[in-house]
Amino acid sequence: MDFLRYFKSQQGEMIKFLKTLVQLESPTSEKKAVDRCSAEVVQRLAGLGVKIKRFPQKEIGDLYLIEYGAAKTKTGADPILVLTHIDTVWPVGTIEKMPFYLAGDKVFGPGALDMKAGIVQAVFSLVAINNLGAVTNRKIWLFINSAEETGNDDSHRQIAALARKAGLVLCLEPGLPGGAIKVQRKGRVVVKIECFGRAAHASTPDKGLNAIDELMTQLQRLKKLKIKDMTLNVGLISGGEKANVVPEKAWAICDLRFWSSQDLDQIKSYLREMKPVLRGARVKASLQSFTPPMEFHRASRELFERARQLAASLGLELIPGRSGGGSDASIASHLGRPCLDGLGPEGEGMHAAHEHLLLPSFVQRTALLTRLLLEL
The missing domain is CATH 3.40.630.10 (Zn peptidases)
Structure with a gap:
């Protein structure tokens, strides 16, 4: 027919x-x-x-x-x-x-x-x-x-x-x-990255740990992962409470996309092993959703x-x-x-x-x- x-x-x-x-x-x-x-x-x-x-x-x-x-x-x-x-x-x-x-x-x-x-x-x-x-x-x-x-x-x-x-x-x-x-x-993973520092008065920033600075560094490092054609979009971000306070907390939700299961394994491994850049800060990465x-x-x-x-x-x-x-x-x-x-x-x-x-x-x-x- x-x-x-x-x-x-x-x-x-x-x-x-x-x-x-x-x-x-x-x-x-x-x-x-x-x-x-x-x-x-x-x-x-x-x-x-x-x-x-x-x-x-x-x-x-x-x-x-x-x-x-x-x-x-x-x-x-x-x-x-x-x-x-x-x-x-x-x-x-x-x-x-x-x-x-x-x-x-x-x-x-x-x-x-x-x-x-x-x-x-x-x-x-x-x-x-x-x-x-x-x-x-x-x-x-x-x-x-x-x-x-x-x-x-x-x-x-x-x-x-x-x-x-x-x-x-x-x-x-x-x-x-x-x-x-x-x-x-x-494939796609949505990950939340949370950074924790120490609050202080903005006039004495050396007494605090700026969680937003930590978060920005972590996001730049994540973006530089050596995975071919991986894309990173920071879709949501928040941190701090007032301009004159060193922020104690900051977080971002990111969309990462990749072509292979091997790429996914590399991303997961990197997120598990994330370490803070600022001494005394803490960083946490949690997977929100996943599409293979x-x-x-x-x-x-x-x-x-x-x-x-x-x-x-x-x-x-x-x-x-x-x-x-x-x-x-x-x-x-x-x-x-x-x-x-x-x-x-x-x-x-x-x-x-x-x-x-x-x-x-x-x-x-x-x-x-x-x-x-x-x-x-």
């Missing part, structure tokens, strides 16, 4: 469904709103004979696992896990200021690119496979996360549990410009090569790319599973007022996803 031609014919319906999802605003913090949007997706899939598993949540939207092909697969191979998320960064009411609209080959709207278009891809791919009566090589597990934007321990545990049972993982986050998909993502890197290991390289061949059969070029931000695919990759990310459409402006996706890519990536689900 010519999937490019087929999904081109479905483009109008795909846009219509995307508009429905975008207008059902679903910020991570608004459970009821997220649940309403998820229900719209589940309803679309219910007629395909899928098995629907709901994981109820109290603070965030419910999580969903949609199992397709449980009784009709060609092989006994482990399932394909398809990762999506329904939540967005946009608060309720944004749609009034940033309405859904088309302009040429661009589709605008809050959450359209990140990543409700990816959910539309998954739904239309499964519908197409079902309508064809095609038998897939593997079961297909579609996971709908409700708290990807902020992160959530329960959703991370669910993803990890599913990834351990999956044969491979596809993530429908937006693609990169020029047709690239994401085969690498930086998505590494382009052997299993993922083999999966990419197979996907590249399937893309070529559609007349599409698949290019390996990398991103400085994390995603749920990072969790699966950290467990050693072959992963491809960025299989959603190309576009620009994630988390920005000009967020939009490119229509040709929307159709092409849906056709590619369908081939991947059928052939892998």
Whole structure:
């Protein structure tokens, strides 16, 4: 079947469904709103004979696992896990200021690119496979996360549990410009650095220990760590109480990003061994949160090569790319599973007022996803 031609014919319906999802605003913090949007997706899939598993949540939207092909697969191979998320960064009411609209080959709207278009891809791919009566090589597990934007321990545990049972993982986050998909993502640690000195009157600074001076030195040292392409952002900082008092306490919260597990080990080792620079001062580093890197290991390289061949059969070029931000695919990759990310459409402006996706890519990536689900 010519999937490019087929999904081109479905483009109008795909846009219509995307508009429905975008207008059902679903910020991570608004459970009821997220649940309403998820229900719209589940309803679309219910007629395909899928098995629907709901994981109820109290603070965030419910999580969903949609199992397709449980009784009709060609092989006994482990399932394909398809990762999506329904939540967005946009608060309720944004749609009034940033309405859904088309302009040429661009589709605008809050959450359209990140990543409700990816959910539309998954739904239309499964519908197409079902309508064809095609038998897939593997079961297909579609996971709908409700708290990807902020992160959530329960959703991370669910993803990890599913990834351990999956044969491979596809993530429908937006693609990169020029047709690239994401085969690498930086890992991230958020660390709090606290420095403790001794208070004194500003007229006699030699009788005190300036905690802010200590903190500034520690941050400069951390920034000079010899890790290739590591980035450090000091996002929050505080210290002291009055201008005429030598500050006794100071702290900063930092975002560090890196490419490999070896980099992570080096960062952790450095933080454990931090020593004060000023004699008598104390320094403490505590890990606040952690996202593992998505590494382009052997299993993922083999999966990419197979996907590249399937893309070529559609007349599409698949290019390996990398991103400085994390995603749920990072969790699966950290467990050693072959992963491809960025299989959603190309576009620009994630988390920005000009967020939009490119229509040709929307159709092409849906056709590619369908081939991947059928052939892998």
